[in-house]
Amino acid sequence: xAKSTPTHARQAIGWLTxxxxxxxxxxxxxxGAQPHANLPTLDGRAPLVIAxxxxxxxLPEETLEAYARAIExxxxxxxxxxxxxxxxxxxxxxxxxxxxxxxxxxxPEFASRxxxxxxxxxxxxxxxxxxxxxxxxxxLGAISTDAERPQQYNGLYKVPTFQEVIDLAKAxxxxxxxxxxxxPETKNPSYFxxxxxxxxxxxxxxxxxxxxxSKTAPIYVQSFEPGSLKYMKxxxxxxRLIQLINGDGVDMKTGxxxxxxxxxxxxxxTQAGDRRLYNVMTTPAGLAEIKTYADxxxxxKRFIISTKGAIAxxxxxxxxxxxxxxxxxxxTSIQATSLVADAHxxxxxxxxxxxxxxxxxxxxxxxxxxxxxYLAFYRAGVDGVFTDFPDTALEARAxxxxxxxx
Numbered sequence: 001x002a003k004s005t006p007t008h009a010r011q012a013i014g015w016l017t018x019x020x021x022x023x024x025x026x027x028x029x030x031x032g033a034q035p036h037a038n039l040p041t042l043d044g045r046a047p048l049v050i051a052x053x054x055x056x057x058x059l060p061e062e063t064l065e066a067y068a069r070a071i072e073x074x075x076x077x078x079x080x081x082x083x084x085x086x087x088x089x090x091x092x093x094x095x096x097x098x099x100x101x102x103x104x105x106x107x108p109e110f111a112s113r114x115x116x117x118x119x120x121x122x123x124x125x126x127x128x129x130x131x132x133x134x135x136x137x138x139x140l141g142a143i144s145t146d147a148e149r150p151q152q153y154n155g156l157y158k159v160p161t162f163q164e165v166i167d168l169a170k171a172x173x174x175x176x177x178x179x180x181x182x183x184p185e186t187k188n189p190s191y192f193x194x195x196x197x198x199x200x201x202x203x204x205x206x207x208x209x210x211x212x213x214s215k216t217a218p219i220y221v222q223s224f225e226p227g228s229l230k231y232m233k234x235x236x237x238x239x240r241l242i243q244l245i246n247g248d249g250v251d252m253k254t255g256x257x258x259x260x261x262x263x264x265x266x267x268x269x270t271q272a273g274d275r276r277l278y279n280v281m282t283t284p285a286g287l288a289e290i291k292t293y294a295d296x297x298x299x300x301k302r303f304i305i306s307t308k309g310a311i312a313x314x315x316x317x318x319x320x321x322x323x324x325x326x327x328x329x330x331x332t333s334i335q336a337t338s339l340v341a342d343a344h345x346x347x348x349x350x351x352x353x354x355x356x357x358x359x360x361x362x363x364x365x366x367x368x369x370x371x372x373x374y375l376a377f378y379r380a381g382v383d384g385v386f387t388d389f390p391d392t393a394l395e396a397r398a399x400x401x402x403x404x405x406x
Contacts (some may be wrong), residue, residue: 002260011350018207019327040381042338046401048384049393050183051075052354055386057149060142062092063157064168065274071172071180075390078169079183082162084197089134089163089227090206095119096188100125102140103155110136119191120333130195134161148358159336162203166210169218181218184246187377189228190267217297222298227268230293235345242351243298245281252317255306255334279303282339287346296349296383304339304352305376307331307363320364321404333363333373336380344381353386353399355393365371375403 041047052065054071067078076149080092096119098104100259104127113132116125129137141155162184185201193199203221204213212219214307215238222242223229229241259265259277260301280286282303283318290297312317320330343350355377359371366372370389374396387393 004401006272009123015080016118023347029401030077034373038406040379041383042344042347043383045383046133046397046406048076048351048376049074049390049397050077050384050386051390052078052079052386052388053081053390054078056145056389057357059150059153060144060157062094062159063142063156064164066151067160067165067350068172070390071169071176072392074241074394075180077181077183079185079386079406080162080167081185081189082166082203083129083200084128084192084195084198085132085134085137085277086197087133088202090202091129091134091137091159092162092165093129093159094187096128096130096191097124097126098137098140100143101144101145102137104140106155115336120188120262121270122262130192130197136239137258146358148238148360162206164259165207170210173218176397179218181220183220186221186225186228186232187265188401189223189225190271200228200235202233203233204237204313207237215240216284220296225266225268226290226293229264235292240296240389241294242296242298243281245278245295245297245303247278247300247302250302250306250331252309252331255284255308255313257300257302258308282337282342284342284346287343287348291346291351296351298351298353298386301355303337304350304380304382305333306311306332317368325360327360328363329360331405332365336376340381349383350381351384353387355387355389357389357392371399375400 031230039046051070053061055069056066058067059069062080070078082090083093083096085091097103104110108128113127117121121147137159140159142157142159143154144151165182169182173180186203189199207213207219217239220240220242222244224246226243235243246263247257248263249258251258257279265277273354281290307328310320312318317326317330319326340350343403355374361366361371362368362373370392374385374393378400385393
């Protein structure tokens, strides 16, 4: 069950629910029971708001508190990444490396476990979940992974098990009278399989135990590795399956998605000697291949609407807003690609990731208002958005539905 938020934390974030309440009315339930002819989604329903790692823009990610806050804000779905402990328990962390999202570095009793290893071909130094039992991980505190976000909650909340998140979603669905779906990802499945800690069979068993092994159940299962999804499908998993599609960055001159180590192709492709890049998945042929084992795609949003910016003589992006940095705020969005339409033609829904509120992450033509970015993607026909700020996504969806005459 969910751990309650400490009183001081509730007071510090309570304004959020109050400030958003009026905007969330009418947008906080699971989107439309009936399709709407004016909406360009695959099924004509309103796009889903998927709380990426919970309400991770406000509280440390992938904690019960972040998931509970996302539900309070009205998210349709809560999303989580699954990694394994040493004793084979599935926990919700985005990375096997606990140094990224916990205070493990402050625990002298674990100092000797720090090491440098390869995770999916990328060198990392830190402390890794597979070297810790669940009991040991429960002694750690979760921390914010973005310095621009609230830091006062660091260390207050614990790392939950996947079972605890299932229990939370079921309990809150019963309490609120609206369905809260979950969206687990098999994270680094090849890495854990090589360690003798495969994720898939445990995940299937837990989904079966929850009574959710069907296409209509409130669950979506995602992975960057096609082999993980195909294995689960062969083993009898009947939930909606989503192929994630990654990219590293954007060529500011052309707007084309670029690729780099660990974000260039699924790691199971690398292991098999398949040298194709993720972008092949976005072609009609690639989408047709995905349709043989999955129900939808989860592409990085730049595959749908990318950005372009000015380039200096030396080939570096120009700091257009003169803030001393070059980022999305120095670029402008460009016309949407055909990916959404192509995916829908193949019978696949599209859940784009990841939407955030910070100004550095917003193209200049969105004028510092994240709602403008959501509106662009809703108009492009996406079936859902992964967001760190579900309240903003819901505000934008309410505007979009009003615009569409719904």
